[in-house]
Amino acid sequence: MATPTVVLLPVWAAGHLMSMLDAGKRLLARSGGALSLTVLVMQAPGENHRSEVAAHIQREEASGLDIRFHHLPAVEPPTDCLGIEEFVSRFVQLHTAHVKAAISGLACPVAALVLDFFCTTMLDVSRELAVPAYVYITADAAFCALLLRLPALHEEVAVEFEEMEGMVDVPGLPPVPPSSLPVPVMDKKNHNYTWFMYHGRRFTEAKGVIINTVTELEQSVLAAIGDGRCAPGFPAPTVYPVGPVLSVTPPAEQPHECVRWLDVQPPASVVLLCFGSMGFFTAPQAHEMAHGLERSGHRFLWVLRGPPAAGVREPSDANLGELLPEGFVERTKEKGLVWPTKAPQKEILAHAAVGGFVTHGGWNSTLESLWFGVPMVPWPLYAEQHLNAFTLVAYMGVAVAMEVDRKRNNFVAASELERAVKALMGRDSEEGKRAREKAAEMKAACRKAVEEGGSSYSALGRLSEEIIKGANK
Numbered sequence: 405m406a407t408p409t410v411v412l413l414p415v416w417a418a419g420h421l422m423s424m425l426d427a428g429k430r431l432l433a434r435s436g437g438a439l440s441l442t443v444l445v446m447q448a449p450g451e452n453h454r455s456e457v458a459a460h461i462q463r464e465e466a467s468g469l470d471i472r473f474h475h476l477p478a479v480e481p482p483t484d485c486l487g488i489e490e491f492v493s494r495f496v497q498l499h500t501a502h503v504k505a506a507i508s509g510l511a512c513p514v515a516a517l518v519l520d521f522f523c524t525t526m527l528d529v530s531r532e533l534a535v536p537a538y539v540y541i542t543a544d545a546a547f548c549a550l551l552l553r554l555p556a557l558h559e560e561v562a563v564e565f566e567e568m569e570g571m572v573d574v575p576g577l578p579p580v581p582p583s584s585l586p587v588p589v590m591d592k593k594n595h596n597y598t599w600f601m602y603h604g605r606r607f608t609e610a611k612g613v614i615i616n617t618v619t620e621l622e623q624s625v626l627a628a629i630g631d632g633r634c635a636p637g638f639p640a641p642t643v644y645p646v647g648p649v650l651s652v653t654p655p656a657e658q659p660h661e662c663v664r665w666l667d668v669q670p671p672a673s674v675v676l677l678c679f680g681s682m683g684f685f686t687a688p689q690a691h692e693m694a695h696g697l698e699r700s701g702h703r704f705l706w707v708l709r710g711p712p713a714a715g716v717r718e719p720s721d722a723n724l725g726e727l728l729p730e731g732f733v734e735r736t737k738e739k740g741l742v743w744p745t746k747a748p749q750k751e752i753l754a755h756a757a758v759g760g761f762v763t764h765g766g767w768n769s770t771l772e773s774l775w776f777g778v779p780m781v782p783w784p785l786y787a788e789q790h791l792n793a794f795t796l797v798a799y800m801g802v803a804v805a806m807e808v809d810r811k812r813n814n815f816v817a818a819s820e821l822e823r824a825v826k827a828l829m830g831r832d833s834e835e836g837k838r839a840r841e842k843a844a845e846m847k848a849a850c851r852k853a854v855e856e857g858g859s860s861y862s863a864l865g866r867l868s869e870e871i872i873k874g875a876n877k
């Protein structure tokens with residue numbers, strides 16, 4: 405009989421697609437040949453994403469692993485959405501019939517369907533076809549807990565969250581300031597918010613939630629999800645913390661220019677600034693950053709992107725002449741490098757010269773930083789990053805706080821960046837010392853977790869066994 409397959413339904417954004425593929429490959433390896441992988445590929449809206457996805461698929465197809473890619477027919481993207489979360493959720497939903505047809509048409513038995521957390525509408529398909537479904541969370545457990553809790557919170561808090569008195573209760577976390585909630589949660593009238601509530605409620609219907617986190621990092625939150633405290637009255641999903649899922653590739657043969665620059669810097673002396681696939685700054689903010697960095701006196705590697713060109717969503721390569729104060733690059737050339745396009749972040753974080761990371765706090769970047777034991781200063785910009793900033797500082801203790809003015813487009817003043825960089829990098833800074841120690845501890849925990857006998861290794865084993873058992877029933 406053909407090997408039972410696990411069907412993955414990822415969304416196209418790199419941080420989602422790559423994370424899910426890597427988790428799928430780990431599951432495949434862990435099943436010891438008892439499972440194969442089938443990836444349903446939605447045609448991404450937008451040419452940039454389409455060519456990025458095609459390149460990833462080409463690489464995976466050449467890997468020789470038991471993975472098949474099944475391209476779903478294209479759908480017309482909705483044109484009346486107010487935000488990204490609504491757009492992604494509705495765009496996915498338009499694929500319902502195609503997903504059902506693709507799964508029904510597979511020649512091999514289908515052992516499980518694993519859905520990106522934006523794809524919970526497909527739980528209907530899994531029910532109709534009687535295929536066990538799991539939700540894959542590309543973010544942390546705190547985010548999962550908040551979404552599970554959101555429908556009840558909505559009832560408890562009659563006003564907008566930023567107008568509420570007191571703190572937000574998310575089981576397993578310290579009290580969360582309302583100003584630290586994810587962007588889509590800040591406007592109850594927006595459809596993005598409604599979709600977040602929808603997904604959170606539907607998580608409880610899944611056979612399990614697979615989270616790209618590590619037990620040692622979020623123990624109390626994972627316990628709260630697992631014992632049903634986040635959504636009382638609904639079934640508690642079985643939780644599989646399988647992270648950190650990140651593909652750490654061997655360094656390029658020809659070292660990148662940023663890496664060559666780091667090679668001649670002293671150990672742990674450089675602060676990296678990098679802001680994910682969507683982070684960018686306009687000239688007034690970039691000027692503040694430049695002054696703050698210069699005044700901090702610390703060495704820096706600054707990956708700077710500019711505003712998107714008309715008609716695109718992604719940031720543009722930075723025009724340094726337009727974005728930076730006059731003479732800045734020349735004045736700081738002994739101490740700093742400004743890199744105007746995407747940089748190999750993982751390779752940079754792996755370098756011994758890097759001692760701190762000012763990050764937008766996307767979850768992949770966070771896990772990469774912890775994998776290499778680099779303490780952070782979070783500078784949240786979009787999506788769930790404000791919540792991550794809170795948990796990194798107040799719950800995990802691996803970051804130094806910085807004041808970000810959310811009401812002014814996440815503005816940070818030069819003096820505040822200077823203070824935060826000094827606190828993070830200064831050898832005699834108590835705050836920095838605490839974050840460094842905790843980051844080193846989490847580095848060790850992350851590496852242990854994925855080794856044989858570690859917490860994530862065991863969780864993946866339990867998941868694999870459960871899926872295989874279900875397939876052989």
Ligand code: UDP
Nearest residue numbers: 419680681746747748749750766767768769
């Ligand atoms: N990244 C990179 N170079 C850059 C910016 C980002 O390699 O200049 C990578 C980063 O290492 C991470 C991913 O892009 O793997 C960003 O994912 P994350 O979840 O942190 O943020 P998102 O882009 O989804 O907001």
